[in-house]
Amino acid sequence: MISNQKISEETVLAQAKGNIVSDMGGEKVMLSVNRGKYYNLGEIGGEIWDLMSKPISVKHLVDHLTLIFDVEHKECEEQVIEFVENLAKEGLIVVAN
Template sequence: MQNEGNIVSDMDGEKVMMSVSTGKYYNLGVLGGEIWETIHSATSVKDIVNRLMSMYEVELNVCESEVLSFLQVLYKEGLIQVQDEVHS
């Protein structure tokens, strides 16, 4: 899920973002922008992957790897929160 305190805008079809707290600028690109929009609220990695696979022609293992890599960068930069999935 996204952390608060970021300004996000569209520039020529790509998402760009600035962290208000750090002053850092990020170009999320087209696919990163799709992921960013998907995580506006709590969602699973599986849901993100399924959404991207319905939009683009990509192999499952490649999509999962790229999504996890991107999310790790966002997490390390303090831009998202990660929650463990709770099973009832």
């Protein structure tokens, strides 16, 4: 878990093990087997989740999202960092080494 670490554009993240993810009406929903909780990642959160199937930097996440969605780089970066910080607090992602 990375809840005590500061996440920046250089941080490399990946999905943590122990989650079951499914598509439901264009959005991703997840069951954390370890926590016994359900999460709705939404459309964009699902895109981020898919990109983290292999280790990826926050910078690459932001670069990818700004290509496919109509969003300014700075706003996207802020929102992505906030989103992945929430995933980190829930133990759903890890810092890749």
